[in-house]
Amino acid sequence: MPPGDQEIRSIIEPYLNKTGGLITALRAVQEAIGHLPEETDAIAADIFNLSRAEVMGVISFYADFHRAPKGRTVIRLCAAEACQAAGGRGLQEQVEGRLALKMGETAPSGNITLETVYCLGLCSAAPAAMVGERLLARADVERVADALNDADGNAARG
Amino acid sequence: MxxxxxxxxxxxxxxxxxxxxxxxSALRDEAAKRKLDVTITRTGSRGMHWLEPLLEVESDGVRFGYGPVDIGDVGALLDAVAANVRHPKALGSVQDIPFFKHQTRIIFERCGIIDPVSTDQYLSHGGGAGLDKALRMSGAEICEEVLASGVRGRGGAGFPAGIKWKTVAETRADQKYIVANADEGDSxxxxxRMIMEGDPFLLIEGMTIAGVAVGATKGYIYLRSEYPVAARILAQAIDRAYSAGLIGENIRGSGERFDIELFVGAGAYICGEETSLLESLExxxxxxxxxxxLPAVEGLFGKPTLVHNVITLCSIPHILAEGAASYRDLxxxxxxxxxxxxxxxxxxxxxxxxxAFGLPLRALVEEIGGGARTGRPVRAVQIGGPLGAYLPPSLFHLQMDYETMLANGAGVGHGGIVVFDEDVDLLEQARYAFEFCAEESCGKCTPCRVGSVRGVEVMDRIRDDIDREQNLTVLDDLCELMVDGSLCAMGGMTPIPVKSALKHFPEDFAINRGKSDAE
Structure with missing residues (x-):
């Protein structure tokens, strides 16, 4: 069932008087629903006394916010310099090949989204990856695949 | 037993x-099987990441290390410890490992040693001494001490911290703020991240001293969302700092007030730039x-705001506790x-x-770092993140300090050193510098927003041998325009990795480049 306007409103309202409340409110909506549906803009604009354009401007500015649902498990591969130095580009190609997905794509099944991240702060044990909530350092394609299996298992049980 | x-x-x-x-979990399971009574304290990291997970076992007050520990090692390791025989992963006393032993740890002195969210352990291991001293001084005296220490901003710009403190302190306003810039996005x-996960009360103490000094009663930690572990630990630490009276309405019984709130960003490298960070925090x-x-005069919500990198703030408690002179001697x-x-x-x-500043780069890369993990020769290092210079081994004799780096077209930045072996293609790295800028530019300044996209195109043409000489000229013009026409370091410093790559590794930009292109 799609989320109702009332649900979105009730998620956003508590953040009205918080510092930087709009960003935190948008994150809360996204955590509850999985993405930011179009209706969010008008509701947030109304609550924060902003124009819809201002809300859309914030949503489009930050990489964490997304309009469409992502896969059940998101795989993030670091593309920054320290990981490049330690084989990150090769890892990306291998993961793309294994999953038959390109960076930025979601599998048609809706199970997996593959995306780029710029630095997880694991640069001393590069390359780094994040599979769902799980951090991986000195990542290779096998460890990414294993973590994906675990995440799938957890999702199926959950 | x-x-x-x-x-x-x-x-x-x-x-x-x-x-x-x-x-x-393996330790708990295997200990239970053996009916061994164990207490596992989760700490920060000692910073020897090739040995992680590094398990430490205390015996007669000495902590003996084992690492890197695999879950398959755990059973045999517990048996070896119980029988008092050596396990193959034994490293001896952790603080005697050369990598650790030769450091001067005044910021990370507790990191890896104590439970990061225990205020008791923090206070019993020397934490809080700087704050207690500051609470007995006037704001102006604290600012003077910080100025006298010579400590400079660790976020990248290297601006003398004490001058910022004085500016905020001397600006009159009904509300002032302290902001910890924890948007550590540099690769x-x-x-x-390590200090926030391993000794978060140090950051809290540094911010509180700053608040008392400049007359700010409210502090924010602006943390990037890519650091979920740090977010969890900081939130817990802030709660406990309130309970222990380290922050709140009556700090350590002094009558002073200081509040701290954690704010998590939403994925934007540019928010590490202080004015962009303030916009985001709004x-x-x-x-x-x-x-x-300047933010020191008109910052968050137009109020005087002291914005500092996490490590700058974490340097403050020691300066107060031990005095500016002892800090300046380092x-x-x-x-x-x-x-x-x-x-x-x-x-x-x-x-x-x-x-302490002053080690040659070679010591950090080769003696301490041990050279490339692949065992091949090191060909380049990038210092100070995506906006930092690429340097060749012929410059590894340079001393790591602000002035020496600056004089050689580089910068200390936030102190990151990324090592590359001979496989690196510097044209590809220069191209990436533009690509990253295009991805992360906030879009306000045209030279940065458009110039970065043009930079990628120009690099592609040079790589593909299309009008090489003309494109090298365009590249030069483009870099000059970005430096002159950008408000902040994103556009203004992207030319640094590009031009340093071109200067020190011209062979990677030449016709018939030494390597085959990876296409």
Missing amino acids: GDALNLFLPLDSVAVALGADDVA GTFAD GKRGEVRAKPP GVGKSTGTMPFQIAGNVKHGGLYET
Whole structure:
């Protein structure tokens, strides 16, 4: 069932008087629903006394916010310099090949989204990856695949 | 049966990403099977990341290390400890490991040793001494002490911290703010993350001293969303700091007030730039502001705001506790105190090494870092993140301090050193510098927003031998325009990695480049 306007409103309202409340409110909506549906803009604009354009401007500015649902498990591969130095580009190609997905794509099944991240702060044990909530350092394609299996298992049980 | 066996295992992101949580559960299971009574304390990391997960076992007050520990090692390891025989993963006393032993740890002195969210352990290991001293001084005296220490901003710009403090202190306003910039987005850097995960009360103490000094009653920690472990630990630490009276309405019984709130960003490298960060903290797009006015005069919500990098703030408690003179004695020239250098990328001994300024780059890359992990010759290092210079081994004799780096077209930045072996293609790295700028530009300044896209195109043409000479001229013009026409370091410093690559590695940009292109 799609989320109702009332649900979105009730998620956003508590953040009205918080510092930087709009960003935190948008994150809360996204955590509850999985993405930011179009209706969010008008509701947030109304609550924060902003124009819809201002809300859309914030949503489009930050990489964490997304309009469409992502896969059940998101795989993030670091593309920054320290990981490049330690084989990150090769890892990306291998993961793309294994999953038959390109960076930025979601599998048609809706199970997996593959995306780029710029630095997880694991640069001393590069390359780094994040599979769902799980951090991986000195990542290779096998460890990414294993973590994906675990995440799938957890999702199926959950 | 004797007393419980005291075990220590990091909860730091790197250790967790290398399996520390699995090792912790294996330890509990295997200890239970053996009816061994164990206490496992989760700590920060010691910073020797090639040894993570690094398990420590306390015996007669000495902590003996084992690492890197795999879950398969755990049973045999407990047996060896119980029987008092040597296990193959034994490293001896942790503080005697050369990488650790030769550091000067004044910021990371407790990191890896105590439970990061225990105020009792923090206070009993020397924490709070700086704050207690500050609470007996006037604001102006504290600012003077910070100025006298010579400590400079560790976020990258290297501006003398004391001058900022004085500006905020002397600006009259009904509300002032302290903002800790924990948007540590530079690749190759993780010192902020490590200290926030391993000794978060140090940051809280540094911010509180700053608040007392400049007359600010409210502080924010602006943390990037890519650091979920740090977010969890900071939130817990802030709660406990309130309960212990380290912050709140009556700090340590002094009558002074200081509140701290954690704010998590939403994925934007540019928000590490202080004015962009302030916009973001106000809930807006993180677009850079023109300076002046300086944030010290008109910052968050137009109020005087002291914005400092995490490591700068974490340097403050020691300065107050031990005095400016002892801090200034460390380091060289105008680069006073210590810097937690972060050794990363293709390197054998990656990790964090805190030392006084003045070591040659070669010591950090080769002696301490151990050279490339692949065993091949090191061909380049990038210092100070994506906006930092690429340097060749012929410059590894350079001393790591602000002035020497600047004089050689480079910068210390946030202290990150990314090591590359001979496989690196510097044209590809220069192209990436533009690509990253295009991805992360806030869009306000045209030279940055459009110039970065043009930069990628120009690099592609040079790589493909299309009008090479003309394109090299365009590249030069483009870099000059970005430097002159950008408000902040994003556009203004992207030319640094590009031009340093071109200068020190011209062969990678030449016709018939030495390598075959990876296409």
